[in-house]
Amino acid sequence: MLFGPEESLAECQTIEFKEASVCLPDDVWETYSAFANTEGGKIVLGIAEPSPGVFKVEGVGDARTVMRQFWENVRNPQRVENDVMLPDGVSIDCSYGVDLVVVNVPRAERHMRPVRVYDKKMKSFVAFVRRDVIDTRCNDFEMRLLEYDALPAADRRAIEELDISALDGNTIASYRQLFNGNKPGHPWSLESDADFLYRIGALAKDRTGRLCPTLAGLLAFGHEYEIVGHLPYFLLDYRNESSGNARWDDRLTSNSGDWSGNLFDFYFAVMPKIDALLLTPLSVSQDGASHRFTNDVKDAVHEALANALVHAYYGGQSTVRVIVKDEQIVFENAGSFLVDRNVAIAGGISDPRNPTLMRIFGMVGISDRAGSGLCTIYATWKKKYGSAPRLSESYAPAKVVFELPIDCSVAGDAGIRGTVDEDTLLLLCRKEQGITAEEAAQFFGVLPRAIQKRMKKLESNGVVVHEKKGRSFYYKVRQTEK
Structure with a gap:
């Protein structure tokens, strides 16, 4: 059977049942939009809900006709703005002794979002998202996220109300030192700060030709108060809660006022804190510039930190949080998956939410794996700890959580260098x-x-x-x- 015994049928984040004994139900398009804008999912036509949470398999009277109606409507631009369906996305299932029509709606590719459908009540095209078993209209935050993700290089736009003074000079100097060590003899090393930042994408020209910080440049190098002036909910938060004896043993936040509060400095402030916990000190080149990692575990943790910073959505409740707990390290960032979770873990596809930010980090050897980062982290963790990381997505607000479990009893040479008598x-x-x-x-x-x-x-x-x-x-x- 497709979903087990009839008495155990239940809807969830990725499964929706609908009655379709006579024809294609009109509310199928709300679910189509919601699945496409969220994680994807299956719409099963031919299962009724006589009372809340109770489902009954009734079947579809003329399954071929219902399939034809679906394909005609999904390809009708007056009904559906974007057709995200695959050619074999609709099928007939007979496992319950009657015909059911199963519609497999994929997660829409980022350039096709938001997927809107025509709402007869609103008399306009409306985008929906899936929240557990409910299809709900996108709120303002969700629409901004979907529209941001649809832009190919949203983080490269010029912020015209700011100039280069919004960026922290000390951060820029540190970055350039790393750049010179990572790329010795590079012609950009001779450029002025303004020209150098323009070339790496941290500055862009406005309509008058004046150089202004890009969103990526502001996030990577900006003063925290300038970032918050443009992104009011911006927050970077590191917490060490590993002792369990207090709220935290160590904490670093971007709004403390005693450091720049930008992404680049956060990355290099958090790295040594995690290094110390993993007992794997950072190795640097002779000139003190370029960084290399002493083992696979630390390499994986640094990649996870860079991923959280590069893939976060900073337009809403834009917190990036790193929490070191007794048995795991947790990375949280605002936003949603851009590709299917299993595809991201398998590797080979690089689709960063903030490609300019990834370029800036990649220029100094950070997060330059071209789509293999998660795959490598999973392989490392299974080898060293015997368990896989946990990657999950939640909503309201949208958030991605990446958990690296640490079991000291099986860590082997992953930073545990002795036994306790x-x-x-x-x-x-x-x-x-x-x-x-x-x-x-x-x-x-x-x-x-x-x-x-x-x-x-x-x-x-x-x-x-x-x-x-x-x-x-x-x-x-x-x-x-x-």
């Missing part, structure tokens, strides 16, 4: 002031989270206790009453 650990805890997880981790050559997990177990068994001194937690052997 419990007797020795307890001896360290007998020091007068106790010992922190970081100190013990350095002693054993393991990650701090491995010590934290062991300490939690010992504490739950009543063997050790912890107390906070400043920002650190010190573990001591529990004193027994005499």
Whole structure:
């Protein structure tokens, strides 16, 4: 059977049932638009819903006629703006003993979004999105996201109300040093800052020929207050929550006011923080400019960070968040998938939301994998940790979440360079002031989270206790009453 026993039939984000005993139902086009603008999905014609959440297989009276009606309408520009269907996208299924018509609606390619259909009540073309089992009209934020994604280089447009002073000079100098180390002898190295930034896409000419920051240039090199002036909800947020003993052990946000707050500086501020947790220090070239990675795990984590920054949508609730937890590293960015999730994981297709931003990062050796980034991360994680990353998409607002699970017990050479002997650990805890997880981790050559997990177990068994001194937690052997 197509979806299992009749009594277990249920709709979801990618499945919609509709009654079609006589003809093609008119509301099929709302679902067609919603699926095309979201993740894609199956519309199954011939299954009724006599009461909410209860479905009954009734079949389609004349399946061939209903198929013909669908194809005629989907190709009618007065009914549907964009036909995203594949040639074999409609079929007849007889697994329930009656004819059902199954319409496989693919996720629309970015240049075809938003997919609008004619709404007879509104007397205009309307775009829908799928939210769980509901087809709903796009709100303003969702429309802006779909329209932004449809533009081939939306992040290269000039922001005419700004000039080069909106960009941070120190960030530009750091970037140019990396560029020179990554591309020694490149002719652009001799250019002025303005000409150099124009060539890499960080500046563009307005209608009068004046150089202005592009959206990509503002995001990569801008002062945070200038970015927020143009994108009010812009926020970069890094949090280390790995100890589990506080809201966070370390935090870096773009709105703190004590650093530039742009993407380039965020990337290079967060990298060493994650490096320290992974116990794999960064390797640099002799001139201190170009960067190389010491192992596959850190390479994968840096690629995930770059992906979150490059593929984020910065036009709405545009937060990029990196959270280090006890057993995973989580990357979140605003926006939705541009290609099917499985296609993105398989690799070979590079379709960045912000191609100019990717170009800027790629010029210094960051995020230059040409579509193989996710594929490489998945292969690395399965090899080193024995588990696959988790890539998911949520809505309202649209957000992509990428989780890298870290199981210290199977990490092998992925940054875990020793084992924890419990007797020795307890001896360290007998020091007068106790010992922190970081100190013990350095002693054993393991990650701090491995010590934290062991300490939690010992504490739950009543063997050790912890107390906070400043920002650190010190573990001591529990004193027994005499």
